[in-house]
Amino acid sequence: MLKRFWRQAVEQGKVQSSDKAQPSDKTQPQDKAPGLQPQAPQPLSVNYDANLQALRQIFNLCPDIVFHEFIINSEEGIRAFIVYASSLCDHRTIGDQLMKSILPDSTQKGVKITKANAVEVLKEKLISLAEVDIVGDLQGVEDKVLQGNAALLVEGSAQAIIANARGGEKRAISEPDTEPSIRGPKDGFVEDFETNMTLIRRRIKTSRLKFMITEKGKLTKTKIAICYIEGVANPQVVDEVRQRIERINNDSVLEGNYIEENIMDEKFSLFPLIQYTERPDKACSCLLQGRVLILIENSNMPLIVPTTFIAMLQAAEDYYHNSLAASTIRILRFIALNMALLLPAVTVAVFSFHQELLPPPLVSTVAGARQGLPLSISLEIILFEFTFELLREAGVRLPKKIGQAISTVGGLVIGDAAVNAGVVSPISVIVVAITAIASFSVPNFEAAFSLRILRFSLILAASVLGGIGIVFGLMIILIHLCSLRSFGVPYLAPFAPLIVRDLKDSIVRVPWWALNKRPRTNRTPNVYRKGKAQGPRKPKKGGGQS
Amino acid sequence: MIFLVTIMSTAVLFIPSITVERAKQCAWLAVLLSMSAGLICLGLANALGKRFPQQTLVQYCELLLGKYIGKAVAVGFFLYLFVVSNIVTREFSDYINIVLMPETPIMVLNGLLAVIAVYAAAKGLEVIARVAQFILPLFLGSILIIIGLGLLEAQPGKLLPLLENGPGPVISGALEPATLIGQIIILTMIFPMINLPQRAVKEGIIAIVWIGVLLTSLTAVTISVFGPILPGDQLFPFVTLAKHIKFTTIQRLEFLVIFIWVSGIVVKVSIFFYLESVAIKQIFGLQNNIIIFGFLIVSHTLLSTLPFNNPQETNFVLSNFWPPFALVFEFFVPAGLLAIAIIRGKKVVLRK
Numbered sequence: 001m002l003k004r005f006w007r008q009a010v011e012q013g014k015v016q017s018s019d020k021a022q023p024s025d026k027t028q029p030q031d032k033a034p035g036l037q038p039q040a041p042q043p044l045s046v047n048y049d050a051n052l053q054a055l056r057q058i059f060n061l062c063p064d065i066v067f068h069e070f071i072i073n074s075e076e077g078i079r080a081f082i083v084y085a086s087s088l089c090d091h092r093t094i095g096d097q098l099m100k101s102i103l104p105d106s107t108q109k110g111v112k113i114t115k116a117n118a119v120e121v122l123k124e125k126l127i128s129l130a131e132v133d134i135v136g137d138l139q140g141v142e143d144k145v146l147q148g149n150a151a152l153l154v155e156g157s158a159q160a161i162i163a164n165a166r167g168g169e170k171r172a173i174s175e176p177d178t179e180p181s182i183r184g185p186k187d188g189f190v191e192d193f194e195t196n197m198t199l200i201r202r203r204i205k206t207s208r209l210k211f212m213i214t215e216k217g218k219l220t221k222t223k224i225a226i227c228y229i230e231g232v233a234n235p236q237v238v239d240e241v242r243q244r245i246e247r248i249n250n251d252s253v254l255e256g257n258y259i260e261e262n263i264m265d266e267k268f269s270l271f272p273l274i275q276y277t278e279r280p281d282k283a284c285s286c287l288l289q290g291r292v293l294i295l296i297e298n299s300n301m302p303l304i305v306p307t308t309f310i311a312m313l314q315a316a317e318d319y320y321h322n323s324l325a326a327s328t329i330r331i332l333r334f335i336a337l338n339m340a341l342l343l344p345a346v347t348v349a350v351f352s353f354h355q356e357l358l359p360p361p362l363v364s365t366v367a368g369a370r371q372g373l374p375l376s377i378s379l380e381i382i383l384f385e386f387t388f389e390l391l392r393e394a395g396v397r398l399p400k401k402i403g404q405a406i407s408t409v410g411g412l413v414i415g416d417a418a419v420n421a422g423v424v425s426p427i428s429v430i431v432v433a434i435t436a437i438a439s440f441s442v443p444n445f446e447a448a449f450s451l452r453i454l455r456f457s458l459i460l461a462a463s464v465l466g467g468i469g470i471v472f473g474l475m476i477i478l479i480h481l482c483s484l485r486s487f488g489v490p491y492l493a494p495f496a497p498l499i500v501r502d503l504k505d506s507i508v509r510v511p512w513w514a515l516n517k518r519p520r521t522n523r524t525p526n527v528y529r530k531g532k533a534q535g536p537r538k539p540k541k542g543g544g545q546s
Numbered sequence: 547m548i549f550l551v552t553i554m555s556t557a558v559l560f561i562p563s564i565t566v567e568r569a570k571q572c573a574w575l576a577v578l579l580s581m582s583a584g585l586i587c588l589g590l591a592n593a594l595g596k597r598f599p600q601q602t603l604v605q606y607c608e609l610l611l612g613k614y615i616g617k618a619v620a621v622g623f624f625l626y627l628f629v630v631s632n633i634v635t636r637e638f639s640d641y642i643n644i645v646l647m648p649e650t651p652i653m654v655l656n657g658l659l660a661v662i663a664v665y666a667a668a669k670g671l672e673v674i675a676r677v678a679q680f681i682l683p684l685f686l687g688s689i690l691i692i693i694g695l696g697l698l699e700a701q702p703g704k705l706l707p708l709l710e711n712g713p714g715p716v717i718s719g720a721l722e723p724a725t726l727i728g729q730i731i732i733l734t735m736i737f738p739m740i741n742l743p744q745r746a747v748k749e750g751i752i753a754i755v756w757i758g759v760l761l762t763s764l765t766a767v768t769i770s771v772f773g774p775i776l777p778g779d780q781l782f783p784f785v786t787l788a789k790h791i792k793f794t795t796i797q798r799l800e801f802l803v804i805f806i807w808v809s810g811i812v813v814k815v816s817i818f819f820y821l822e823s824v825a826i827k828q829i830f831g832l833q834n835n836i837i838i839f840g841f842l843i844v845s846h847t848l849l850s851t852l853p854f855n856n857p858q859e860t861n862f863v864l865s866n867f868w869p870p871f872a873l874v875f876e877f878f879v880p881a882g883l884l885a886i887a888i889i890r891g892k893k894v895v896l897r898k
């Protein structure tokens with residue numbers, strides 16, 4: 001039985017899919033997924049019962065949608081009902097404010113509500129609540145209710161009053177887990193859309209900070225805000241972002257990446273062409289550099305465009321520490337990046353092809369340690385890197401308590417035992433360990449992913465062709481990097497093309513008093529951050545304390 | 547900048563050997579002399595580029611010389627590019643074969659280099675230029691380090707006596723580097739594709755001067771370290787120099803040099819591949835990138851194994867037969883075209 005059903009289903013599926021392939025279908029709109037057909041807007045009726053019926057029909061089997069029926073004007077017996085989603089609304093707002101202001105109050109002397117003026121009067125009364133709106137069709141009511149509004153429908157009127165009563169559960173602002181810092185603000189973005197806007201607005205108090213809001217995802221109806229500072233961000237970039245986001249036509253947006261992969265410049269890229277951050281301060285600093293932020297509802301990581309390669313090495317904290325310290329740390333990270341990429345490959349190349357490069361004392365040490373080992377150095381390092389990646393992945397996914405067990409097993413059992421048992425040489429354990437540490441000191445998580453892929457490729461290249469393999473591999477990576485662009489900005493800027501001004505904030509960070517121009521990479525129309533020559537100065541001799 | 551990397555990458559390796567063989571202790575003078583030849587070529591390229599700002603050399607060949615002769619000259623020019631990239635590929639794999647990987651077949655190295663260069667060429671001129679720009683500081687840095695450290699061991703006395711045998715050997719020694727620096731003529735193919743042609747000319751001049759200065763000092767340092775006989779007998783005196791240098795604990799500098807030099811070679815071959823693909827498109831009207839690049843990969847993998855049997859032969863050919871052939875296309879063809887353009891002149895210019 002089951003088999004037959006299955007087969008039938010498959011056949012139907014096939015029939016459907018072949019139907020879709022027919023050219024006649026192409027003339028129709030592209031939305032073919034069930035439940036996604038746009039319905040013609042259906043106006044509300046004057047008939048109270050018809051409206052109620054229709055809405056109950058729409059919200060059939062939605063237990064979180066609440067219908068309240070009541071009588072507004074007892075003399076004339078005007079009926080009304082309010083509909084809202086209990087899961088999305090603040091009950092107190094609805095109970096204390098909304099209902100109180102609607103229901104006839106014996107003490108209050110106001111205009112009498114009649115069927116004719118009900119909508120106007122009630123709208124006036126409700127204005128004490130944040131947002132009030134009037135909607136005339138069923139779909140509008142449906143959408144608004146599902147966005148956390150309460151809809152009020154009165155007998156005899158074909159319009160619905162929509163009052164904002166948004167509320168419900170949300171996560172409190174907490175420290176950003178993925179980008180912790182020692183100095184600098186400790187608040188992080190949360191999933192709630194409005195909270196995130198608040199976090200940005202609190203930092204940039206200018207009316208030139210703009211949020212362009214659209215909605216994406218036919219089922220999820222996720223709000224997306226393109227956020228930029230007018231006059232600082234390049235209008236062309238803003239427009240490009242808007243256009244690319246508008247092109248998206250999908251049924252769901254659950255996380256930033258749903259948008260990210262649709263608006264990237266390249267179909268496939270090993271490197272992150274769009275940055276994200278969990279830190280509002282970092283987001284604001286990007287806005288102030290003339291970049292564009294894409295806030296996405298239910299995602300605590302807004303996207304930042306355009307981005308460059310060097311952004312992978314920059315952390316928000318760099319701007320809060322002493323510039324010398326920050327520069328040193330950035331150089332350290334740069335070395336770490338290179339080590340994470342190259343160290344295993346270089347080891348393989350040197351040990352299997354160019355032993356003459358090693359200083360004589362090291363040769364004897366290493367040769368002694370490697371005597372009698374079954375595997376070649378390249379195989380050893382590949383296997384060990386692989387094991388390490390497994391450990392890391394396991395550690396990320398496991399609950400914290402079991403994670404400790406993993407590190408014990410990984411560090412002690414595998415590392416120590418493998419060497420003692422004479423399976424691998426200590427040198428490859430050391431190399432893999434240093435590489436691991438180096439790869440963790442690259443601040444950008446996405447970048448660490450691409451590094452990982454490239455590292456393995458380079459190890460393979462080195463084990464086949466030695467040093468030349470590494471150079472070839474690096475050249476391919478370099479060509480790839482040079483060809484990348486992020487929203488029109490060359491990815492390797494400010495190095496290729498060389499932009500001398502931007503070098504001030506690349507591998508080093510010069511002090512704030514010298515950073516008086518915004519980076520040219522973002523093609524900002526508003527170049528100057530501040531006036532010139534504001535640096536600290538020594539008091540004139542003779543002046544001040546003696 | 548792209549020119550600098552393009553020309554330096556091969557020049558660095560072979561120049562000292564060839565010029566020293568001819569001009570002995572005055573080799574550095576020969577290099578300096580060849581610089582002027584490069585500037586003449588650049589002047590030609592500039593004049594042609596100004597007359598035909600929208601076209602490549604291959605295109606205005608036909609315009610100036612008529613359909614058949616023009617096509618023949620264009621094909622000749624393409625062959626020139628083709629031979630250069632083949633020789634470069636061969637030089638590269640010979641070199642790697644001798645210094646690093648004696649057991650790897652040349653064809654493997656050729657093929658890999660060709661594939662990478664095609665990858666870059668397919669991405670276009672801008673990407674190649676960026677790559678060149680990125681490696682330029684490393685490239686210059688490594689050469690300057692070698693020169694600087696070489697100076698520590700230099701004995702300037704070895705550079706004397708000046709012009710012992712008259713200017714003859716110097717001039718014949720200058721021919722080879724002149725053909726290399728003359729590769730600046732590829733500018734005639736690039737002109738229509740750049741936004742600011744005048745800036746490219748300016749950079750070309752700067753590049754040639756830099757190349758001249760660097761090569762001259764490099765040759766001079768090599769001679770003053772090894773004397774006038776040894777570098778002529780060696781295949782790659784520059785690498786020997788890098789090997790020779792020991793600065794406190796820093797030794798084996800040649801590896802640094804080799805790796806950076808390889809990246810320069812990749813850039814050079816990619817720019818030639820790119821130009822070849824442009825030339826093929828314009829001469830034969832082919833549009834399919836896959837066919838063109840496939841042809842380039844296969845031909846370079848196979849053909850560059852053919853011309854010479856060993857690096858000695860390469861050096862021999864480079865110093866004896868190559869200069870006349872190269873000079874035809876680097877100097878005489880552009881000069882002839884320019885002359886014809888001036889004679890038939892204005893009509894062609896006006897049509898632009």
